[in-house]
């Protein structure tokens with residue numbers, strides 16, 4: 001469901017639209033090809049124009065012995081314009097059949113674009129069911145995200161646009177949809193996805209797991225983890241939890257508890273974390289929750305996959321660090337998943353809030369105050385990359401998109417805002433932001449406008465300085481920074497985690 005759209009207008013339509021008093025030209029009756037992208041300035045070909053997806057029904061068989069995926073994707077969508085053809089995003093894999101409304105359709109492939117031409121053109125407003133049969137070995141993306149093949153299965157963490165490595169998708173957060181994942185895996189393995197487990201059955205040496213995610217989500221938030229997992233199912237405060245932990249994480253280690261024990265203890269705190277976050281952000285937005293921890297050190301970050309984040313095992317080296325990453329990913333359920341960004345340059349709205357949740361948790365845990373977290377970063381020298389990268393427009397390269405600035409300078413922006421508007425106004429603003437934008441796609445401008453509205457203050461300069469001006473803000477960090485009272489360093493970025501070669505994961 002696209003709730004807000006970056007409109008790609010043909011040149012003539014732009015000219016018409018600019019005439020005073022003239023509305024944007026109404027779409028003609030002539031069916032035309034749908035746009036190959038949704039116009040994201042960073043990733044122009046992500047997503048596609050001309051339709052809104054309502055539901056993905058993914059039926060997949062995966063054999064870890066060959067890494068081969070065999071699948072059928074049934075996509076229910078509504079055409080938003082007359083279409084002679086339309087695109088889906090799909091990276092690699094081999095398509096063997098496509099039907100649209102039960103009729104055979106033709107298709108072509110070009111890079112990440114799958115172009116489907118239905119037997120009959122689609123009318124504006126028409127509901128349309130497309131079935132795509134495909135197979136192959138899903139690719140892992142160069143930054144080791146997307147579809148990761150593990151020792152006994154696979155795990156998916158595809159932000160920003162890795163969903164297309166394992167299913168045909170309108171792969172942009174502007175078009176969230178509900179998802180059913182039915183995964184068939186060799187008997188003895190588990191298959192975990194988003195939402196609620198609806199069915200599990202075994203026949204002929206294969207077990208089928210059906211997961212249903214009832215709340216719409218962006219495609220990058222769909223996950224699938226296959227392998228040996230201890231699955232723990234429970235309910236707390238009306239939320240149904242499924243946690244999945246790789247049993248390999250419980251192998252005894254010298255000098256401390258195994259990672260599995262730390263991870264299990266952190267996940268056991270999810271109901272407490274969700275309850276605590278609810279005070280800040282409003283009621284937990286989904287009916288299900290839980291976490292997935294696979295023992296694969298190639299995965300060096302965590303991802304807020306909706307209702308069921310995926311975690312690198314590298315976070316679970318000590319309890320505080322484990323708890324903090326769970327806080328971060330759970331905070332994303334509100335800021336990132338429920339409230340989603342309309343274009344990737346606004347990612348600081350996700351990461352700034354999730355990082356700020358870490359700071360608040362550290363304060364609650366008595367480790368250091370949010371002010372001390374801020375002060376530590378403020379003490380970094382002017383040469384630090386933290387001051388070079390712009391949270392409000394970090395750039396499309398993944399090391400920029402997921403840079404420390406987006407996370408830490410993003411959180412500093414929120415802290416500076418809180419200091420400027422005061423405790424009560426900040427609390428009201430955050431609540432209102434989440435409740436007013438629930439289910440919507442947002443931009444930085446939406447946030448700054450609401451901040452000005454709720455506070456009654458002119459905040460241009462603050463946001464301009466913190467989000468869009470390179471260099472260390474003047475007058476910052478003059479005082480010596482407070483030292484942390486316990487072992488957790490201020491979080492870095494996922495790219496920093498990759499750079500530190502697996503000994504430490506500095507953050508999400």
Ligand code: ARG
Pocket residue numbers: 143145159160301302303304328329351398402494508
């Ligand atoms: N959004 C994730 C988090 O902060 C990090 C994802 C990093 N993605 C990547 N492709 N490296 O929790």
Ligand code: ZN
Pocket residue numbers: 328332350351354508
């Ligand atoms: Zn994050």
